Amino acid sequence: MALLEFRDDFNTGNSSIDHEHKELINLINELHESLQSKDTKNDVEDILGELHGQVSSHFALEEKVMRDMKYVEVNEHCADHNRLLGEILDIADAVHNDENYDYMPRLEREVQSWFVNHFKEMDARLHAVLKH
Ligand SMILES: [Fe+2]
Numbered sequence: 001m002a003l004l005e006f007r008d009d010f011n012t013g014n015s016s017i018d019h020e021h022k023e024l025i026n027l028i029n030e031l032h033e034s035l036q037s038k039d040t041k042n043d044v045e046d047i048l049g050e051l052h053g054q055v056s057s058h059f060a061l062e063e064k065v066m067r068d069m070k071y072v073e074v075n076e077h078c079a080d081h082n083r084l085l086g087e088i089l090d091i092a093d094a095v096h097n098d099e100n101y102d103y104m105p106r107l108e109r110e111v112q113s114w115f116v117n118h119f120k121e122m123d124a125r126l127h128a129v130l131k132h
């Protein structure tokens, strides 16, 4: 079963952002499946690299939208983006350095915080403004 499902309340009203959120969810599910089926470390690292790239470009899009509209919470929102990117790199490091590291609980816990808290709180506030 997929780790994350896109939900109606994730919709932001900005179609590019929504589209990218869906793609990120797909990629996280792919990573989850890869861990579950005990794929090689290389496969897992490839997906993590792709995830980091896609998340970075998604954040760049949101940050541009926020700057263009002079969004009041831009600094706080960008700081959370940087924290999330740091966590992806930390997981990638752990995978790279430790053959036997069990990343699954950490991934499940952090994904919950990225996608539920960041989408639901930070992105939702941005999106509420975008919809007006
Ligand atoms: Fe965001």
Ligand SMILES: [Fe+2]
Binding pocket: 017, 021, 058, 062, 123
């Ligand atoms: Fe987002």
